[in-house]
Amino acid sequence: MSNRQARREQSRQSRRQTTSYRGGRSQGSSPEGGSPGGGSGGRGSNFLSWPFLIGVSLLAAGLLAVVIVMALRSDSSDEEQSLSAIDQALADLPVEMQNGNKLGNDDAPVKMIQYEDFQCPHCLRYTLIHEPFLIEEFVKPGLLQIEFRHYPVVGQESTTAAIGASCAAEQNRMFEYANRLFAKQADDSFRPDQGAFSQDALVAIASNLGLDTAAFADCQANPDALGPIASDQGSALAIGFRGTPNFVINGLPVQSPPQSTDRWREIIQAEIDRRTTEETAEDDDGS
Template sequence: MSSTTSGRGRTRGTVVAAAVLVAVVILGLASLTATPGGSPSAPVATPSASASSANGSAGTQMPPELERALLALARRVVDDGSAMGRVDAPVVLIEYADFQCPYCGKFARDTKPQLMKYVEDGTLRIEWRNFPIFGEESTAAARAGYAAAQQGRFWEFYNVAFSKERTRNSGAFAPDKLEKMAREAGVPDLDRFRADMKSKAAQDSIDRDSEEGYGIGVTSTPTFLVNTQPILGAQPFEAFEAAIEKARLTAGKPRVTSSPEVTGK
């Protein structure tokens, strides 16, 4: 898992009352997994340790107001180009990530493909959040992901960007390289892609995602939220499987504002 180098404060938004509590949960788990600047092959916590930390080692009950605030983070927007799965899926996995983060790449290559069975059977929805923390190339890559999403090719871009580990801030996400990735991902209109990358809407979207993450205490990438359970780092599939199965059993009927027929691309 990779950590931020910035201590910038962020507004808490609608989850202000829950921010301190969830930060305690997340930071407690971070102590098990954080290896700043390490390689994705570095040891991470076991699934049992992760589950224990996320749920409280003493079996403490999550306050209802915190649970409601965390569940409300799932956007469930039908035309969200950077989400996949049914909008009425009982379980939502939110990923706060940076395209330059090696652990995010490890999750993308090793774990996400195994989670697709839950997406395909309607159990799981995955929602991406841009959380660029490693400088200009991270922000540029986030803008490119946003631009690809405008043409329904976000997940193809995600797969290309994470297809291999790239040296951080080495030019791997320079503008010409991002255009090449977009072309490989099948983005049909590259002129529009360039314009969307430079748009205020792109920056506004990134800012919204980052504000949300900082507001609940996210300080490193990748950070995941499976309904109300946080998971940090490139945990093995079993950690996500356990969290999804638990969330499925306890999930209520989700509130959606649109028809639940769209899946991500």
């Protein structure tokens, strides 16, 4: 059976488990209606200049970040449940499908880019609830590939954490590392830019995961380590994203990121169906 045939069969099986998405999708539109910048966990700022990285966080940005995080924590799941959910997500992660900052098969019909900040509480919620669902239902069967990009908007340690995750990606362990960063945020004692993502703390996470810590530390210290982070932020700004998390599916931005697994299923399944239809038409034209 060819890869295309296998994907079609997977698509048929997946459709049996979901309600058909009837929202439609015109050329040039996004999988969701509205304007870019739906994520609201962190609001966009440029935290990538070297003076910022070397100096102290701006007081206003730091205070705002604390207010946002504390407000959202007031109605969040308790710490123990959050940490348990992250541990389960890590245990279920198909580590063999990691490749740099990507998770999933390169020939998956749906490619999704997710922009996140490790200090963003909405990104934590996505990691706890929606990402494990997407991995189980679509990544593992080969229908979805997730690419992680960094959009540090909350504070200085958003950037240092992003560099740490980028260094973990060089050892093909980025998604495992990202889960441990979010586990740090899930701790009730977490406060933005208060040392949870210090250089030493990031190396300790790498060590706990069994990464080559010497190579990891060398990567952190490399002046070029900021380059990929700046590139990711630039691409998010070019799209018009103003906060995190935000998503691009098959080249088009998702407006108002889904708040339920059912809505995620509808959107991803609609893209699978669309791609399957296109491939079938191509095969018919070539026959």
